[in-house]
Amino acid sequence: MSYPDTGAGAPSPTTVRDVRALPKAHLHLHFTGSMRHGTLLELAERDGIALPDSLVSEWPPQLSAADEKGWFRFQRLYDVARSVLRTEADVRRLVLETAEDDVRDGGRWLEIQVDPSGYAARFGGITAFTDLVLDAVRDASERTGLGIGVVVAANRTRHPLDARTLARLAGQYAGRGVVGFGLSNDERRGRTADFAGAFAIAERAGLALVPHGGELRGPDHVRTCLDTLHADRLGHGVRCAEDPDLLARIVDAGVALEVCPVSNVALGVYSDLTSVPLPTLLEAGATVALGADDPLLFGSQLAAQYATMRAAHELDDATLAELARMSLRASRAPDELRVAALAAVDDWLEHGPGSR
Structure with a gap:
């Protein structure tokens, strides 16, 4: 893709299409983090779980991960949210509602990331929970028409041997719903x-x-992910924009970057949406x-990520379409x-569902 050729100028009113239809x-997308806010409140009320104000009256919470204390607060909120999932029906509801939300936002394919060890104690172990998630995924896919794959993710704050256990688990389900293996938490x-x-x-x-x-840490950590983990894609990876040689390597290797603009700003990686270096990545030819x-x-x-980048960087519809193609x-x-x-x-690009 040649970014300038797809148009970085301000879109005209006649060509601005609804990004939800793209x-x-x-x-x-993380498993618990995909839960609807209303579902969180309803399940917490059902079981008498006290939620912090930042998940109720002050939602969405004001977050920052600029230091370990900030990340700890973020992780604590995530753990509280995970605690409301008490039954198999809760898990199935989360997956179905997540699929419905993605379809509403134009999703044709979803890869949802989950660490089974975070739910194992309540759902009979990592294998039983993985079976439950995959069954819920199959049902949600049939009901919504959304294609869904599962990424099993290890937690980098746990021992590397635990990650090996999860990798073996993921491998057992390769071709049966599990499509990837990840590593998450504070890098x-x-x-x-x-x-x-x-x-x-x-x-x-x-x-x-x-x-x-390449989110909370810079280019050197991206190199580590490439050299030691043989990354096919990078969760975030956005800070490779700080190193032109590294960015060129990523482009040459065809490593895709999973850029999450709103969370980058919320966690303090960038001060505002205009600072997210999407144009730099696209101009270099990166897959985003x-x-x-x-x-x-x-x-x-999902659709809001496209809308915010459209507004922040004056992307035209041809550029948005190419972003969608790259995701696929x-x-x-x-x-x-x-x-x-x-x-x-x-x-969508040729005809469009109408102007917005």
């Missing part, structure tokens, strides 16, 4: 290279390798897939689904 893939903690063994297991199983990197990360905590879902190409969606969705992107 077919796209969603490649960076400033632990040694990324220690997780190389887990990623080697996932790589042998043919899974997409999708660790978080916009994602919502954790809508429950950031108050912003970088996904593990079945070929038939990808081809149909790419054709639908072309139709």
Whole structure:
């Protein structure tokens, strides 16, 4: 893609199309973080769970991860939200509502990321919980028409041997709903290279390798993810824009970046949406897939990422369409689904569902 050729000028009123109707893939969405705010409140009330004001009257919460204290607060809110999932029906509801929300936002394919060990104690172990999620995914896909794959993610604050266990689990389900293996949580903690063994297991199983990197830490950590984890995509990866040589390497290797603009700003990585270096990434020829990360905590879902970047960087519809195409190409969606969705992107750009 040549970014200037797709138009960085201000869109004209006759060509601004509804981004919710733009077919796209969603490649960076966390399981609990995908929960609807209303569902969180309802489940908490049902079981008498006291939620902090930042998840009730002051929602969405004011967050920052500029230091460890800020990340701890973010993680605490996430853990509180996870605690409301008490039954199999709760899990199924979350997955179905998440699928419905993505379809409403133009989603054709979703890769939802989950760490089974975070739910194992309540749901009979990591295997039983993975079975439950995959069954819920199959049901939600049938009911909504959204294609869905699961990314099993290890927690970098836990021991690397736990990650190997999860990688073996993910490998057992490769081709049966699990499409990738990730590494999440505060990238400033632990040694990324220690997780190389887990990623080697996932790589042998043919899974997409999708660790978080290049958000809270800079270009050096991105290099570590490439060199030791053999990343196919980077969760975030946005700070590679700070190093032109690294960015060129990423472009040459075809490593996709799962950029989540609203969460980048909410966590203090960038001061505002205009500072998110999407134009730099696109001008270099990087493959970018916009994602919502954790809508429950950031108050912003998939289509909003396109809308905010359109407004912040004056992107025209041709550029938005190319972003959608890149999300589909970088996904593990079945070929038939990808081809149909790419054709639908072309139709959106050629005809459009009307102006907004």
